Amino acid sequence: MTPFRKSRRWLAVLAVTTGVMAGAAACGTGGGSGRPGQAGQATPAAGTVTVFAAASLTGAFTELGKAFEAANPGVTVRFNFGSSATLAQQITQGAPADVFAAASPATMKTVTDASLASAPITFVRNKLQIAVPAGNPAKVDELKDLADPKVKVALCAAQVPCGAAAAKALAAAGLKVTPVTLEQDVKATLTKVVLGEVDAALVYRTDVLASGGEVSGIDFPEARQAVNDYPIAALAKAPAGDLARRFVDLVLSQRGRDVLAEAGFELP
Amino acid sequence: MTATAERRGAREQGRLGRTPWVLVVPAACGLAFLVLPLAGLLVRAPWSTLPRRLAEPQVLEALRLSLVTASAATLVCLVLGVPLAWVLARVSFPGRRLVRALVTIPLVLPPVVGGVALLLVLGRRGLIGQWLEAAFGVTLPFTTAGVVVAEAFVAMPFLVISVEGALRAADPRYEEAAATLGASRWTIFRRVTLPLVAPGIVAGAVLCWARALGEFGATITFAGNFPGRTQTMPLAVYLALETEPEAAIVLSLVLLAVSVAILASLRDRWVGGA
Amino acid sequence: MSLHARLVVQRPRFRLDVSIEAASGQVLALLGPNGAGKTTALRALAGLTPLSGGHVTLDGRPLHALPVERRPIGVVFQDYLLFPHLSALENVAFGPRCRGVPRAEARRTAAAWLERVGLAEHAGARPRRLSGGQAQRVALARALAVEPRLLLLDEPLAALDAHTRLEIRSQLRRHLAAFGGVTVLVTHDPLDAMVLADRLVVVEDGAVVQEGEPGEVARRPRTDYVARLVGLNLYRGTAGGHQVRIDDMLFHVSEDLHGPVLVAFPPSAVALYRDRPDGTPRNLWRARIEGIERHGDSVRVRLEGPLAAAADVTPAAVADLDLSPGQQVWASVKATETHAYPA
Numbered sequence: 001m002t003p004f005r006k007s008r009r010w011l012a013v014l015a016v017t018t019g020v021m022a023g024a025a026a027c028g029t030g031g032g033s034g035r036p037g038q039a040g041q042a043t044p045a046a047g048t049v050t051v052f053a054a055a056s057l058t059g060a061f062t063e064l065g066k067a068f069e070a071a072n073p074g075v076t077v078r079f080n081f082g083s084s085a086t087l088a089q090q091i092t093q094g095a096p097a098d099v100f101a102a103a104s105p106a107t108m109k110t111v112t113d114a115s116l117a118s119a120p121i122t123f124v125r126n127k128l129q130i131a132v133p134a135g136n137p138a139k140v141d142e143l144k145d146l147a148d149p150k151v152k153v154a155l156c157a158a159q160v161p162c163g164a165a166a167a168k169a170l171a172a173a174g175l176k177v178t179p180v181t182l183e184q185d186v187k188a189t190l191t192k193v194v195l196g197e198v199d200a201a202l203v204y205r206t207d208v209l210a211s212g213g214e215v216s217g218i219d220f221p222e223a224r225q226a227v228n229d230y231p232i233a234a235l236a237k238a239p240a241g242d243l244a245r246r247f248v249d250l251v252l253s254q255r256g257r258d259v260l261a262e263a264g265f266e267l268p
Numbered sequence: 269m270t271a272t273a274e275r276r277g278a279r280e281q282g283r284l285g286r287t288p289w290v291l292v293v294p295a296a297c298g299l300a301f302l303v304l305p306l307a308g309l310l311v312r313a314p315w316s317t318l319p320r321r322l323a324e325p326q327v328l329e330a331l332r333l334s335l336v337t338a339s340a341a342t343l344v345c346l347v348l349g350v351p352l353a354w355v356l357a358r359v360s361f362p363g364r365r366l367v368r369a370l371v372t373i374p375l376v377l378p379p380v381v382g383g384v385a386l387l388l389v390l391g392r393r394g395l396i397g398q399w400l401e402a403a404f405g406v407t408l409p410f411t412t413a414g415v416v417v418a419e420a421f422v423a424m425p426f427l428v429i430s431v432e433g434a435l436r437a438a439d440p441r442y443e444e445a446a447a448t449l450g451a452s453r454w455t456i457f458r459r460v461t462l463p464l465v466a467p468g469i470v471a472g473a474v475l476c477w478a479r480a481l482g483e484f485g486a487t488i489t490f491a492g493n494f495p496g497r498t499q500t501m502p503l504a505v506y507l508a509l510e511t512e513p514e515a516a517i518v519l520s521l522v523l524l525a526v527s528v529a530i531l532a533s534l535r536d537r538w539v540g541g542a
Numbered sequence: 543m544s545l546h547a548r549l550v551v552q553r554p555r556f557r558l559d560v561s562i563e564a565a566s567g568q569v570l571a572l573l574g575p576n577g578a579g580k581t582t583a584l585r586a587l588a589g590l591t592p593l594s595g596g597h598v599t600l601d602g603r604p605l606h607a608l609p610v611e612r613r614p615i616g617v618v619f620q621d622y623l624l625f626p627h628l629s630a631l632e633n634v635a636f637g638p639r640c641r642g643v644p645r646a647e648a649r650r651t652a653a654a655w656l657e658r659v660g661l662a663e664h665a666g667a668r669p670r671r672l673s674g675g676q677a678q679r680v681a682l683a684r685a686l687a688v689e690p691r692l693l694l695l696d697e698p699l700a701a702l703d704a705h706t707r708l709e710i711r712s713q714l715r716r717h718l719a720a721f722g723g724v725t726v727l728v729t730h731d732p733l734d735a736m737v738l739a740d741r742l743v744v745v746e747d748g749a750v751v752q753e754g755e756p757g758e759v760a761r762r763p764r765t766d767y768v769a770r771l772v773g774l775n776l777y778r779g780t781a782g783g784h785q786v787r788i789d790d791m792l793f794h795v796s797e798d799l800h801g802p803v804l805v806a807f808p809p810s811a812v813a814l815y816r817d818r819p820d821g822t823p824r825n826l827w828r829a830r831i832e833g834i835e836r837h838g839d840s841v842r843v844r845l846e847g848p849l850a851a852a853a854d855v856t857p858a859a860v861a862d863l864d865l866s867p868g869q870q871v872w873a874s875v876k877a878t879e880t881h882a883y884p885a
Contacts, residue, residue: 085510159510180410181492184506196393197409444590445623447610449637463627
């Protein structure tokens with residue numbers, strides 16, 4: 001292994017682990033750095049739209065945010081990327097969000113149950129893949145290989161959407177897998193694969209793509225049984241209601257679909 | 269006892285005059301700042317379902333694991349950290365200031381990054397981990413020992429800094445006196461230095477234990493999360509937060525109550541007498 | 543069986559260079575003002591301060607090459623440095639334990655030493671519960687319990703109040719007399735030095751300025767510092783027979799000397815007069831009173847004039863003569879009460 005490879009892996013790890021933080025930092029600078037005439041900054045209610053989105057949407061939404069700002073001069077898009085459950089809690093606790101894009105219907109339901117949003121629309125689907133480290137040291141080909149006790153497997157914890165999906169897929173395949181760890185989110189799970197600490201993990205296709213080739217993804221038929229729907233909704237108490245609806249429209253538009261598809265999402 | 273304390277309090281008041289409000293007001297604000305979040309937890313706690321939730325085996329398992337690993341990590345920190353503090357305080361060597369700064373790295377490093385760094389060194393493909401596995405068949409990630417390693421990594425600076433401070437404050441002439449009586453440097457360390465800085469070591473160990481007990485980021489990154497093996501209370505709290513915020517509150521309160529009880533009893537036994 | 547040492551310690555703004563010799567059983571006092579280097583010399587003997595040069599030889603063996611813990615020494619520090627976490631007995635037993643004596647035997651030795659210094663009933667006490675005098679005795683017992691060949695005492699009585707000091711001083715004298723090795727004691731108090739030491743070495747600015755038996759040093763001070771310590775007026779002059787020229791004044795002495803000499807006389811030898819006395823004593827000069835202060839049972843009058851001098855007079859004399867600062871008086875000293883010796 002050359003030093004170059006090593007340092008690249010380092011970067012990949014950092015990118016994965018700090019992905020959420022980086023997303024948060026991006027929203028801190030308003031995503032509109034260097035643009036002239038930031039009138040929106042002065043009157044945030046009129047010129048800022050705040051989007052709470054699942055961490056897996058970081059790449060695609062950041063790009064869409066730029067497009068939205070370009071199409072609406074003076075408007076700033078602020079993102080809060082994180083775990084869907086955490087975001088849902090922040091919203092029900094009164095966080096000033098305009099748009100919520102969740103990684104699971106269940107987390108969106110927390111918000112709609114509190115009458116803070118209505119009629120969410122499923123805009124993408126995410127499918128699980130088996131992620132294996134470069135070189136696939138344990139020679140994993142299909143889902144049932146994960147049941148081999150010699151294969152170290154990382155799964156997401158059942159409490160988070162990717163964990164629920166993994167449990168569903170494994171149940172559909174009738175497999176009993178004992179993981180070495182139940183990670184707190186999909187990025188953490190992926191980190192374990194990137195570093196080669198585990199031989200395989202069940203993560204989303206989009207995450208495998210975002211890892212930049214450090215891990216390989218293997219499709220498996222049972223993933224069909226555990227497709228994750230991503231719902232989006234403009235929030236009922238959105239401070240920038242009009243902008244919120246326009247942002248949701250952009251996500252649902254052909255432009256939005258192209259960007260999301262490129263990130264590895266399936267379109268409904 | 270109370271009467272004595274009161275009399276002493278009265279004497280101190282008499283000698284120093286009234287307590288100045290410029291200190292009392294920020295002090296009260298500071299206390300409120302630290303205590304109010306706890307009050308928030310207490311208010312929101314689901315008292316009616318508390319007994320049922322506490323009886324869940326997963327909770328007790330996580331609690332036991334937390335106490336065991338935090339204590340083991342504190343032990344590791346004592347064994348490695350006290351000598352390190354001694355070297356920093358008593359041996360002058362080129363680059364000592366740099367080493368002193370390096371000791372604080374785990375304080376500054378986000379714990380998650382610390383966990384990744386540990387993986388890069390001690391992981392299955394890590395610099396040392398690779399060799400550990402090849403030579404002894406030992407892998408640390410995803411094991412209880414891994415939890416101890418992660419907690420010790422994050423908590424050690426608290427011990428080293430407080431013990432080094434105690435060593436610097438201790439009068440080095442006691443060590444000279446011991447030398448004139450024929451004590452070797454090791455005997456001096458064991459029989460004079462250690463007892464003299466014992467209060468500093470206890471304080472450092474308490475800080476270290478508390479930090480280890482609350483450790484989350486480095487632990488979940490390095491050791492992963494598996495009930496009974498690596499899932500400590502903070503990890504259980506974090507995951508409970510995803511779906512059941514009330515359960516998370518209960519777990520937090522349990523962790524809090526147990527640690528406060530342990531620290532208070534230790535204080536009475538070792539620190540209170542001084 | 544003796545100590546020979548030349549101690550050279552070079553610091554950026556200070557240089558200590560003293561030679562010390564003492565026989566076994568002898569008590570040598572290093573006397574000097576603060577900052578003279580006495581304590582540095584003591585630390586150098588103990589090995590706590592490294593030598594820049596010189597040597598320490600004890601009983602014919604070189605000591606300077608040994609680390610502190612290997613030297614056959616016992617040290618009593620100025621503030622005793624009793625280990626606060628150990629009882630008096632454990633403090634005294636510490637040295638023997640470090641030198642390989644089994645625990646029970648070390649404790650027996652310690653108990654015997656505490657008995658000898660009269661503290662048997664305080665064996666279990668922590669240092670914090672001991673009085674200053676008791677702590678001093680524990681420190682002495684601790685230093686002696688290792689059966690050193692060289693006992694080093696740094697201002698052993700300085701931390702004590704006047705009353706305790708008197709008592710401890712005589713006890714210390716007894717213990718030092720019983721000690722068979724060499725004792726080096728550092729003090730700035732001439733009385734301690736006179737009472738405890740067989741030999742004085744006066745150190746000023748890192749160098750030895752005078753040494754000798756206490757009586758000799760007290761009678762014939764060689765520097766202003768020593769003269770002040772032993773309470774004498776001291777002058778430098780040039781002798782020609784029984785006359786000594788001190789600055790502009792011709793002084794009459796009983797000794798017959800030639801060349802550079804020192805002249806000393808005690809303040810009590812100075813007589814003061816309002817008017818010029820009739821009897822024309824040989825040494826008479828006009829002086830101005832600079833200050834008046836109590837000094838024990840008498841009154842010390844500081845005089846300025848051709849000879850700056852201290853004069854001790856009775857309180858009655860002060861009243862009779864109505865002495866006050868700024869006043870002009872006549873001062874006289876009988877030749878028989880002066881002491882002149884070669885410089």
